[in-house]
Amino acid sequence: MNIAENKVVTLDYTLTDDAGSVIDSSQDGSFTYLHGSNNIIAGLEKALEGRTVGDEFEVAIQPDDAYGHRDQAKVAIVPRAAFPADIDLEVGMQFHAEGPQGQAMAVMIAGVDGDDITVDGNHPLAGERLTFHVKVLDVRSATLEEIHHGHVHGPGGHHHH
Ligand code: ZN
Secondary structure: OOOOOEEEEEEEEEOOOOOOOOOEOOOOOOOOEEEOOOOOOOOHHHHHOEOOOOOOOEEOOOOHOOOOOHHHHHEEEEEEHHHOOOOOOOOOOOOEEEEEOOOOEEEEEEEEOEEEEEEEEOOOHHHEEEEEEEEEEEEEEEOHHHHOOOOOOOOEEOOOO
């Protein structure tokens, strides 16, 4: 069975950046997704189209097909007072903040300079070219319920409570 829309795919992968550092990895068959439902980044979904069980390959994905480009408008300096007083602020810490339209967004502290705290709302992988080494472990047809929900159910997938 080949990977196509509405197939449930199980794969092992290793994700590395341009420097060769491993960013993320799943090697125990626990990663599963519903193809064609935007559950994984566009470039990887494209590269998996038509593949079958046992296929193993490497693909480099440009920012346009991954997490997009860095947007300097999402970087801002805010006063120390905007953060809880009892937390030691350090570069790399993540907070949930409210965006300009009141939407929830994740921001990371990119700099601490006295009372000036630089926050960055870009995805940590924005602007990065990503290389995936992928091995396809299983391909099956999705159930109607999975197709309606837009995600995988059962082991490795979504669990409803
Ligand atoms: Zn569901």
